[in-house]
Every structure is written in structure tokens, then in C-alpha cells.
Amino acid sequence: MDINAVKLKNNLIHWLCAHDAANIEIDYEEDFGYAIGDNDIRCINLGVTKWHEEAVYFEQFLYEYGCEYVDIPIPVLAFLHELGHHFTLSNFTDFELKFYEIIKGALSNFTDFELKFCENINSADTEESDFDFFYHYWELPDEFAANMWVVDFINNNIDDVNELSYIYWNGWKEIKNPLELVEENYYEY
Numbered sequence: 001m002d003i004n005a006v007k008l009k010n011n012l013i014h015w016l017c018a019h020d021a022a023n024i025e026i027d028y029e030e031d032f033g034y035a036i037g038d039n040d041i042r043c044i045n046l047g048v049t050k051w052h053e054e055a056v057y058f059e060q061f062l063y064e065y066g067c068e069y070v071d072i073p074i075p076v077l078a079f080l081h082e083l084g085h086h087f088t089l090s091n092f093t094d095f096e097l098k099f100y101e102i103i104k105g106a107l108s109n110f111t112d113f114e115l116k117f118c119e120n121i122n123s124a125d126t127e128e129s130d131f132d133f134f135y136h137y138w139e140l141p142d143e144f145a146a147n148m149w150v151v152d153f154i155n156n157n158i159d160d161v162n163e164l165s166y167i168y169w170n171g172w173k174e175i176k177n178p179l180e181l182v183e184e185n186y187y188e189y
């Protein structure tokens with residue numbers, strides 16, 4: 001793996017350890033995610049390709065739900081969202097999480113599911129838009145819990161968030177071929 005990609009991982013792990021989140025692995029995937037694997041291994045996946053699409057929406061969503069700071073880089077918001085899952089998943093039963101997963105699975109069965117879903121809704125002549133679609137997704141209970149953790153964390157720890165942004169961007173811009181990292185990832189779940 002690109003030495004700079006390893007460096008970024010290590011720096012993020014170091015930041016996590018300093019914020020009560022030890023023992024989380026970092027991996028590179030197409031999209032952001034949080035995974036619990038065999039032997040209770042926790043992993044935050046850094047999204048390499050997919051993180052711009054909802055960018056505008058997510059920033060505004062957090063802002064509307066009380067986030068007092070804007071202009072935090074989108075990948076950093078996405079990273080914090082996954083960390084939010086780490087700290088809030090235990091609020092839900094396995095059954096509840098499975099239930100939400102089924103809803104998300106149904107949504108992802110669409111190719112470009114956001115767009116098709118919204119086109120269908122729009123063609124039915126309602127007021128809904130892709131904007132509303134993402135809001136519904138982020139308001140699913142497990143997503144909402146993670147998002148409110150993010151709002152709370154940002155509002156109370158902006159210096160730490162700025163430090164994270166600095167680590168993230170400085171590391172990210174040194175990585176030459178981010179797409180290759182998706183092929184090389186090595187944590188299996």
C-alpha cells in the first residue's frame with residue numbers, strides 16, 4: 001500500500017485513540033462505512049470515490065439540526081458520522097439494527113438509488129426532492145443517532161475537529177492513486 005495511505009491511517013488511528021476510540025481499524029473502501037467484524041474488530045472505512053454526491057445536503061442537514069460550525073470538509077463530516085455509529089450503535093437492539101438494514105438494503109437495490117427513487121417521487125408530482133430523500137435516510141433511527149452525536153461532538157470540540165481536518169487533508173493530498181487503495185484493502189468482514 002502507498003506509504004502515504006498508511007501514514008494517513010496511522011494518524012487517524014492516533015487521533016481516534018486520543019478521543020476515547022481506541023481499537024478502531026481504518027480501511028479504504030469506495031464509500032464511507034462503519035463495520036464490526038469477526039472477533040469484534042471495529043473498522044471505519046474511508047470513502048475514496050463516493051463522498052461528494054450528498055455533500056451539500058449533509059452539511060445543511062447537520063446545520064439544521066443544530067451544528068454551529070460550517071465549512072468542515074465533507075470527508076471529515078463523513079468520518080465523524082461513522083465514528084458516531086461507533087458510539088451510538090449500542091443504543092439499538094440487534095433486531096432494530098437488522099430492521100433498519102433491511103430498509104437501507106431495499107433502497108440500495110436501485111441503481112443510483114437516490115436518483116431513481118427521487119425521479120419516481122417527482123414524477124408522482126409531490127413536493128419531495130432528492131433533498132428530502134437524504135433527509136429521510138439520515139433520520140432513520142441509527143443514522144440519526146450517529147448524526148446527532150456528530151452535531152454534539154462538533155459543537156463541543158471544534159478544536160479537535162479542526163485538528164482532524166488538518167490531519168485528513170494533509171494526508172489525503174499526499175496519496176497519489178486513491179482509487180487503487182480500494183483494490184488493496186485487507187480487512188475482511
Ligand SMILES: [Zn+2]
Nearest residue numbers: 081085143146
Ligand atoms: Zn451511517
